[in-house]
Every structure is written in C-alpha cells, then in structure tokens.
Amino acid sequence: MPTIIMGKLASKLDGSIHGKAMAFLQKLSVDDTTPGLHVEPIQNAVDPRVRTGRVNDSWRAVMFRLDSNDERHYVIHGIWPHDDAIAVAQRVRLSVNPINGLPQIEEIALPAAPSAPVPPNTALPDGQPLLARLGHDHGALIDTLGLPNDVADQALAAADEDAVLDLAQRYDGWIGTILVDLAAGDTVEAIVARMQLEKAAPSGDDDADVLHSLMRPAAALQYAFIGDQEELRRVIEHGDFGAWRVFLHPEQRRYVERSYSGPFRLSGGAGTGKTVVLVHRARALACRDPQVRIVLTTFTTNLAEALSDSLTQLDPRVPQTKALGQPGVHVTGVDALASAVLRGAGSSLSFAMREVLGEERSAPIARTVGTRWREAIESVDTSLSPELANEAFLSTEYAHIVLPNKVHDEAGYLRVRRPGRGVALDRAKRSALWAIIAAYRAQSRIDGSLDFTEAAAVAAAQLARQIDKPADHVLVDEGQDLSPSHWQLLRALVGEHPDDLFIAEDAHQRIYGSRVVLGRYGIAIVGRSQRLTLNYRTTAQNLHYALSLIDSGQYVDLEDQPEATGYRSARTGPAPTIKSVDSLSDELQAVADHVRSWLDAGDAPETVAVLVQDRFHRDRVVTALNEHGIDARAVDRDRPPAGRVPVMTMHRAKGTEFSKVVLAAGRPSPAELARLERLDPAERADAELRTQSLRYVAATRARDELVVVTRP
Ligand SMILES: Nc1ncnc2c1ncn2[C@@H]1O[C@H](COP(=O)(O)OP(=O)(O)OP(=O)(O)O)[C@@H](O)[C@H]1O
Numbered sequence: 001m002p003t004i005i006m007g008k009l010a011s012k013l014d015g016s017i018h019g020k021a022m023a024f025l026q027k028l029s030v031d032d033t034t035p036g037l038h039v040e041p042i043q044n045a046v047d048p049r050v051r052t053g054r055v056n057d058s059w060r061a062v063m064f065r066l067d068s069n070d071e072r073h074y075v076i077h078g079i080w081p082h083d084d085a086i087a088v089a090q091r092v093r094l095s096v097n098p099i100n101g102l103p104q105i106e107e108i109a110l111p112a113a114p115s116a117p118v119p120p121n122t123a124l125p126d127g128q129p130l131l132a133r134l135g136h137d138h139g140a141l142i143d144t145l146g147l148p149n150d151v152a153d154q155a156l157a158a159a160d161e162d163a164v165l166d167l168a169q170r171y172d173g174w175i176g177t178i179l180v181d182l183a184a185g186d187t188v189e190a191i192v193a194r195m196q197l198e199k200a201a202p203s204g205d206d207d208a209d210v211l212h213s214l215m216r217p218a219a220a221l222q223y224a225f226i227g228d229q230e231e232l233r234r235v236i237e238h239g240d241f242g243a244w245r246v247f248l249h250p251e252q253r254r255y256v257e258r259s260y261s262g263p264f265r266l267s268g269g270a271g272t273g274k275t276v277v278l279v280h281r282a283r284a285l286a287c288r289d290p291q292v293r294i295v296l297t298t299f300t301t302n303l304a305e306a307l308s309d310s311l312t313q314l315d316p317r318v319p320q321t322k323a324l325g326q327p328g329v330h331v332t333g334v335d336a337l338a339s340a341v342l343r344g345a346g347s348s349l350s351f352a353m354r355e356v357l358g359e360e361r362s363a364p365i366a367r368t369v370g371t372r373w374r375e376a377i378e379s380v381d382t383s384l385s386p387e388l389a390n391e392a393f394l395s396t397e398y399a400h401i402v403l404p405n406k407v408h409d410e411a412g413y414l415r416v417r418r419p420g421r422g423v424a425l426d427r428a429k430r431s432a433l434w435a436i437i438a439a440y441r442a443q444s445r446i447d448g449s450l451d452f453t454e455a456a457a458v459a460a461a462q463l464a465r466q467i468d469k470p471a472d473h474v475l476v477d478e479g480q481d482l483s484p485s486h487w488q489l490l491r492a493l494v495g496e497h498p499d500d501l502f503i504a505e506d507a508h509q510r511i512y513g514s515r516v517v518l519g520r521y522g523i524a525i526v527g528r529s530q531r532l533t534l535n536y537r538t539t540a541q542n543l544h545y546a547l548s549l550i551d552s553g554q555y556v557d558l559e560d561q562p563e564a565t566g567y568r569s570a571r572t573g574p575a576p577t578i579k580s581v582d583s584l585s586d587e588l589q590a591v592a593d594h595v596r597s598w599l600d601a602g603d604a605p606e607t608v609a610v611l612v613q614d615r616f617h618r619d620r621v622v623t624a625l626n627e628h629g630i631d632a633r634a635v636d637r638d639r640p641p642a643g644r645v646p647v648m649t650m651h652r653a654k655g656t657e658f659s660k661v662v663l664a665a666g667r668p669s670p671a672e673l674a675r676l677e678r679l680d681p682a683e684r685a686d687a688e689l690r691t692q693s694l695r696y697v698a699a700t701r702a703r704d705e706l707v708v709v710t711r712p
Pocket residue numbers: 243244245247248249252268269270271272273274275276277506509535536537654655656657700
C-alpha cells in the first residue's frame with residue numbers, strides 16, 4: 001500500500017473537487033494500480049519520477065513516485081485542470097537541496113515563482129538593500145542556507161523588510177520561512193540552528209535520499225505523511241485554515257515531540273502558535289500511551305472550550321474525558337479544576353482547609369461574593385491610607401502572600417516574607433491589614449464560602465497530601481495569568497517526573513492578576529525554557545502596531561527575567577487605520593461605517609469583530625450596530641455566533657482571532673481613573689502595564705485588517 005505525502009500546495013484545492021480528490025487519494029493509498037486512477041508517467045518530463053493521476057474527467061493530480069526498500073510513496077504536488085496538470089508535470093523536479101538537506105521542487109524552464117518586479121536599488125533610502133545592510137551576501141544565502149539562486153538574487157535586491165516579506169509570501173515552506181527570518185534580522189547561524197539545516201549526504205539511492213529529506217523537521221513546514229483516511233480528510237477539507245493541524249514549524253514540532261526531564265516553559269508573543277503546540281502535544285502524549293491521564297488547562301472556561309474544540313478539530317479520535325483522573329485528555333479551566341478537586345474530596349477536605357485557612361468552611365463549593373473585600377474594608381475602623389486599604393491591594397496581598405504561605409493569624413502575617421511585593425510594610429501596617437483580612441475571613445466563614453484563590457489553595461493542599469496523583473501530564477496555556485494558588489494546585493496535580501508540566505505563557509499578555517515567579521511555588525524550570533518568535537496570525541503591519549503598544553513597559557516572565565520581543569510575521573497587509581473621533585456618537589458611527597464597509601465587500605459577519613473596553617460599552621455598540629442595520633451580537637460566556645458580527649470585551653477576546661477587527665477601546669471612566677489614582681505606586685504601575693497588555697491582546701486578534709477608533 002503506497003504512502004501518501006501531501007504537499008501544502010496540494011492541500012489548497014478548488015472546493016468543487018474536494019470529494020473527488022479525497023476519493024482519488026483514498027484509492028491511491030490502497031492500490032495505485034486500481035483501474036480508473038490512470039497513474040501514468042509523462043513523456044519528456046524533466047523528472048522521471050513524476051506521475052499524473054485521473055481525479056475526474058477534467059482534473060489531474062501531479063505527483064512524484066518514490067520507491068525505496070520495497071515501499072512506494074507518492075508526494076502529491078497539486079491538482080490542476082487536465083492541460084495545466086500536464087504542463088506542470090513536464091517541468092517539475094523534486095530533489096534534495098545539497099546545502100540544507102531539504103526537499104525542493106524546481107520548475108525547469110520557467111522562473112521558480114511568478115515574480116513581481118523587485119524595486120530597483122536606486123530608490124533605496126541609504127543606498128543599500130536590507131540584506132546587504134544586515135551583512136548578508138550571495139555566499140551566505142546560497143552556500144550556507146541553500147536558497148535557490150533566483151530567490152537569493154531577489155532577496156538581496158529587495159529594498160526593505162516589506163519587500164523581503166512580499167517575496168517570502170510567494171514561497172511556501174522552508175524558503176518562505178527562511179526569508180521571513182532574514183527580514184527580521186536573524187543571523188545565518190541562527191537560521192541554520194532553528195531550521196535544523198544540514199548538508200545532504202547522498203547514499204546512492206536517490207529515492208531514499210528524497211524520502212529522508214521529506215522526514216527532516218523543516219520539511220514538515222510543507223509536507224505531511226498521511227497516516228490514515230481521517231488525516232487525509234482534514235488536510236483536504238480545511239486547506240489553509242487547517243494548516244496548523246498538519247504543517248508544523250520545525251521548532252513547534254520539536255516542542256510537541258520532545259521529552260523534558262521536568263517542567264518546561266514555552267514563551268512566545270501573541271499568534272506564535274503556543275496553543276497549537278499545546279494541542280498537538282496533548283495529542284502526541286495521548287497517542288503514545290492511551291492510558292495516560294493528561295490535563296490541558298488554561299485561565300478561563302471560555303479558553304478551555306476553545307482548546308477542547310481545537311483538540312477535536314486536530315483529531316476527533318483523541319479521547320477527551322470529562323472527569324479528572326481518567327485516561328485521556330481532560331480539558332478544563334483552572335478554577336473548574338480546583339472545584340472538581342474539592343467536590344471529589346468531599347468530607348475529607350477538613351485537613352486541607354485547616355492547613356490553608358486555619359479553619360473550615362461548611363460549603364466549600366460556594367463562591368465568596370465579589371464585594372467581600374470592600375465590605376471587609378468598610379467594616380473595620382482602619383488607620384491605613386487608601387493606597388493600602390483598597391480591594392486591589394488586599395486581594396493581591398491575600399493571593400500572593402497570605403494564601404500561598406498558609407498564614408492563619410496576625411502573628412504569622414507579621415513574620416511572613418513578601419518577595420516581589422512593591423510596597424514595604426512595617427509592623428503597624430501589617431497589623432492593620434491583618435484586621436481587614438480577619439474580617440474578610442470571618443464573613444466568609446459565616447457564609448461557608450471560599451473565593452477562587454482560596455479554593456485553588458485548598459485544592460492544592462488536598463492534592464499535596466495524596467500519594468496517587470490524578471494526572472500524569474499537565475499542559476498549561478496562558479500561564480502568565482495564573483495566581484500562586486493555581487500554580488500550587490498544578491504542581492500538586494502531577495508527580496515530579498519527566499514531562500510533568502508543560503507551560504505556555506506570554507508576559508506581554510498578562511491581563512489578570514499580578515506577576516508570579518514559578519520557582520517560588522515548587523516549579524523549577526532550570527534551563528528548560530524556549531521561545532517561539534514567528535507570528536502566524538497577524539500581518540507584519542498589525543504586529544508592528546501591536547508591539548508599539550507595549551514598547552514602554554517593563555515586562556517580566558514567569559522566571560523573573562525581562563520578556564523579549566523581536567517577533568516576526570510571515571504575512572503582510574494594509575497598515576492599521578487609526579481613526580480619532582471627538583465624541584461617543586462619532587465613535588459609534590465610525591465603528592458602524594467600518595463594519596458596514598467590510599460586510600459590503602463580502603466579508604462573512606462572524607469573521608469581523610468589534611472589541612471594546614467593558615460590557616457597558618459592548619452593549620452600546622451592539623445597539624448602535626443594530627440601529628445601522630447590522631446584525632451584531634454581544635458575546636459573553638457563549639461562543640461567538642455564526643452569521644453575526646460579534647462584539648466583545650477585550651478580556652473576552654483573549655484566545656480568539658478574526659480576519660478584521662475594530663478596536664474601540666474608548667476612554668477609562670472617571671470612576672476607573674479615580675480608582676487608579678488611589679492605588680499605591682507599585683500597584684498603579686502594574687495596573688497600567690495590564691492596560692497596555694490588554695490593548696496588545698486586542699490588537700493581535702486581527703489576522704488581516706485592524707481599525708483603531710480612539711477618543712482623546
Ligand atoms: N504551523 C502552523 N501553520 C499554520 N498556521 C499556524 C501554525 N501554527 C499556528 N498557526 C496559526 O496561527 C494562529 C495563532 O496560533 P495560536 O493560537 O496557537 O497562537 P498563540 O501563540 O497561542 O496565540 P495567543 O497567545 O495570541 O493566544 C492560529 O490561527 C493558528 O492556527
């Protein structure tokens with residue numbers, strides 16, 4: 001039975017022939033001599049391995065047949081109308097690039113790609129094209145990276161980053177990826193290492209050499225070995241949108257497949273494919289051993305639902321279990337995970353509750369009301385300044401110091417170390433703060449309830465006592481938003497062994513809570529951390545704008561190190577539109593105008609989104625859009641609706657993506673400004689950082705076009 005190797009080009013099929021292509025490839029993978037397939041060589045073809053096959057009366061597949069070790073493989077190059085297919089088949093050649101060991105397809109007698117003219121050097125601002133300015137020459141591009149001559153010529157002539165990116169867009173696979181890296185200013189050595197390039201060592205068996213090259217990590221950018229019919233269907237039916245399921249970057253593949261001796265941290269900017277790595281890794285772990293118990297978790301239930309959907313899209317056969325502790329993948333929000341642990345423990349929780357709180361709660365599943373800190377502050381006659389006696393300071397102090405250190409009383413709080421908290425507290429202040437914390441706990445005790453951080457802390461203490469852990473592997477998305485108790489919970493969920501914790505995070509996207517250093521909660525990364533830098537989602541123009549929003553901030557990652565930027569995008573598009581308006585009614589009009597123009601141009605409503613500051617503004621925007629005859633819908637806990645324009649808060653937009661986005665961030669309300677004014681300087685600086693991050697998150701939701709409507 002031949003093996004099918006699908007090229008990325010071949011997955012971009014005309015929708016009208018999906019069914020026929022599927023049937024053709026299915027039959028081919030069973031028996032290439034099946035009557036009706038007409039698998040035939042082509043006369044005068046430059047590559048004797050080339051074959052065409054009959055998809056239907058009008059369409060033909062062009063492929064390469066490789067025979068090695070009694071096994072037959074077909075590399076599917078593409079499917080074209082009959083005459084075009086014959087013409088393509090005559091001039092294509094599949095070979096191994098001798099410099100980098102990767103498979104390459106050349107089109108003999110025609111230029112390798114339809115090339116738009118490259119702007120002449122005379123127009124260059126400082127006389128030299130980009131790559132020359134960066135110190136690259138023909139030798140580096142051709143002899144070290146293995147770029148084809150004509151591509152290297154065009155790249156070296158390209159004036160600036162945009163011109164190199166335009167060129168990159170014309171090449172799928174490793175050529176396009178190397179061009180993007182060059183445009184971003186990477187050294188040749190860095191590219192060789194990242195792409196794992198290696199000179200080819202011919203064995204004398206050409207077909208075996210090509211097969212070997214197709215198995216190289218960077219070949220996975222462009223070629224996929226199809227394991228079964230289901231995989232074939234996914235590649236064919238979803239084309240470019242399904243690319244993440246099949247064609248991984250060599251770095252992504254490494255993080256999917258590698259085993260790590262302990263907790264591993266994967267950082268990367270918005271859209272660099274962190275979630276894709278997590279979902280693939282969950283599948284890889286489940287396939288390796290169907291008995292293992294995998295927890296795939298993230299900050300909110302909405303994000304967990306999206307993860308679960310992605311895992312189903314990637315592979316519906318991976319068992320997703322609803323219950324913690326069962327074989328398969330349990331996808332859940334981290335607070336829901338804590339609740340599940342508490343529910344499962346039943347009456348045996350008392351020890352953990354006493355350990356964390358020094359007392360018990362009668363109904364630990366009930367959640368403490370959100371206004372409890374304010375009530376506690378108001379109930380105590382405090383001498384503290386408003387900079388300390390406010391909900392933000394107290395809830396952070398409680399989550400970052402009191403709970404993780406299991407402080408039960410004033411004496412304990414007077415002694416506890418407070419690393420990472422900006423404000424120094426003398427004895428009198430600690431006593432006064434404890435009075436409020438005691439009032440908070442007293443009222444919750446009366447209700448019998450726990451707040452979310454308490455629930456996670458109690459669940460962590462409960463699990464820490466268990467010898468049999470309910471998970472074998474824990475995969476975490478949006479790690480930057482988790483609290484210390486969450487980390488204690490996740491640490492206690494899985495024993496300390498290889499591949500225990502795999503954490504994806506982006507410090508620039510922290511929009512909840514305060515920053516955390518993992519090492520303080522028993523999660524030692526020690527050198528097991530890597531970064532993704534290629535943005536798959538956002539155009540270079542939108543990415544540039546989004547990065548400008550976080551330019552001035554000091555961001556620190558989960559290992560307490562400054563967060564780097566230096567992201568690059570593989571796609572280009574129009575510059576973001578920044579529209580300044582004077583009034584609310586002008587803002588609503590501008591939002592409606594942009595949405596209307598996209599819909600009129602044929603964009604599907606669900607691919608266009610409006611992102612706003614808060615729920616109040618969201619509902620106003622929905623009403624305004626409806627009044628303009630646009631079918632818009634406020635999105636909260638539910639999934640974005642099909643056939644309608646989703647309007648959502650920037651917080652809710654985390655983890656989503658749309659083709660076109662209007663960002664109507666508005667102005668902070670006077671009440672919000674007054675609240676910020678009352679915070680102590682360290683808390684205020686952190687709140688401002690979160691505000692910048694929120695805009696960065698929102699701006700990076702747009703794949704193709706971004707409009708920002710601002711009011712001074
Ligand atoms: N190898 C790939 N090939 C094609 N598309 C990819 C690939 N990897 C990721 N993508 C696409 O890039 C987009 C962003 O990926 P993903 O959501 O995993 O990024 P992320 O780093 O988790 O982003 P964020 O932090 O903003 O949530 C998605 O549309 C995804 O399908």
